Amino acid sequence: MKGRSVFLDHVAGRAAAALVIDGKLEDFLITPPEDGPDPVGTTFRAVVDRPIKGQGGVFVRLPGGETGFLRHAKGLSSGQPVLVQTTGFADPGKATPMTLKLLFKSKFAIVTPDAPGLNVSRQIREEERRAELKFLAEDLMSGSDYGLILRSEAEGADEGDIAEDIAEMRSLAETILSGPDGEPERLVDGADAHALAWREWGRPDEIATDPGCFETRGILDALLEATSGSIALPGGGSLLVEPTRAMIAVDVNSGTDFSPAASLKANIEAARALPRALRLRGLGGQITVDFAPLPKKDRRQIEQILRTAFKTDPVETALAGWTPLGNFEAQRKRERLPLDAKILDALQ
Template identity: 70%
Template sequence: MRGSSAFLDRIAGRRAAALLTDGRLEDFLIDPPEDGPAVPGAIFRGLVERPLKGMGGVFVRLPDGKGFLRHSKGLSAGQPVLVQISSHCEPGKAVPLTQKLLFKSKYAIVTPGAPGLNVSRAIRDEETRLQLRVLAAGIMEGSGFGLILRSASANAPEDKIAEDIAEMRAQAEAVTANADGAAELLLDGPDAHALAWREWGSPDEVMTEPGCFAARGVLDDLASATAPLEDLSGGGTMAVEPTRAFVAVDVNTGADASPAAGLKANLAAARALPRALRLRGLGGQIAIDFAPLAKKDRRQIEQALQAAFRSDAVETALAGWTPLGNFELQRKRERTPLDAVVRKALR
């Protein structure tokens, strides 16, 4: 099927969303387990505990546990503070927190701690940028909050954009007015269905019927796309294996023994890696053991990685080559990783 299709269903009782483009699975989102921590985007009023010398931050008491807040200068023990979960936490670690609150929707992001009105750089038409600025300035008049208009607002109806901005402003005002008191959840983070609506634009087809994953073959596609060993174009393979410390990626040439086999497999892996990480929900430190290649070809691999991650929605930093010849990435933990329960449901 040509075009894009979004499927909203459940796996193992948890909300999940899948995006297919021209019949190929391109993105996947799933809620964390019910007994897991709150998702990124959730906002709390927490209570500061004592500073941790040498760690550059403090623990913050939350309603159901603790979080870790970096850059905590000026905070004292017992002080209430508004914090937002910035990324998924690793098992056994405190929830990562930030004081830079973002109230994010499909078209607009309200930023209480960063005043100013900004329009996405992806919107290049000057007339459109001016119209959006005028619209936003009217709705944000009298507010000390900042606003970012997202790229999706370029072709959206003005009334929808205006509604989105007004809703995010009201939400930000309500939350920031509750800065004092005991530890409390003030705003839950988006579930998988809400996140899909927010981030996937306007798909040509949206399926919401229960069981649509199985009926349209999405479960089979997901099981195949997230298998431990992934086939690459040209005959090579790529293994993606998360560990407690980092995500290990191993690239092999397969049966191809030609002189150009290593470079060919590595370029294919560089192009396939963003999708592989998206579908598995993986982030953090990523170490890639590329197939053997000459040092003169490293620049070509770097350029392929840069091009592949440029259009990826998840923030990823290319750290570079290690002395052992591996390549390292640092990727934000924005997604819920596929766990054993989900993988069992896909079998």
């Protein structure tokens, strides 16, 4: 099955989306449970609670007695109402990470109230099209101090659809920012898995929305295989991804062949497979990779392959480098909810 296919269905009663490219499951999104954390992008009116000395951040009170944490928040006083937006998922028992820099994002446009200026995605390279889009943006954002980013999807889109997107996001931003005072309140829900798939996965060649399509089209089987304890690599080695409370431990094995060439081949294959393995599991946080035995002279090659592999990954990942013990460390943003026991049980 060639091309890009998007499947929208439900798993354990929760909206989920799968992206398949050339017959291979490449991405999977699932909405948090009703009693779980709020999706990324959920916007609240919050009230500043107390600062955290030495960390440059403050806790904020959210509706329902929940707590959020604003990092690098200065000049705020206790009791002050603020508009905040979730940026990721916290570990159990910790406050939800939040930001004061609100983004109103849709398929073609992002309105940025705290960053004025009109910008067109660098991925749109044709100068004539860039000029057309900038002219459209200037017209629709006239009289506003808000900023606007036209996303890469706008390149081949109908101008009427783009204009509708911009107008909707501008109106939403103006409505939210017009009333910052008051008690804690949820103002805008973050996008669920279906909305995220529509917004982030471009123009697929196929979209399947019939109930049960995950099972009939093999998505559940592919997800179960991809999230199993050990992932087989093409050359006979394996990649083991094991999340713990402190970090994500990754182990690379070269199989029964212990020659230097086999180790290098397994490490190269593992470096290319790692972003997908983390993406499908929804994993983020600190990552430590124990590669198969690797001479120091080959480290640069593996690091370059990692950088290339993560460059196209949608989740921001900072590659820190090698430790004195020869492991590789990275830090990945927690903007997805890890697959929980209910979801994994549903795959069986």
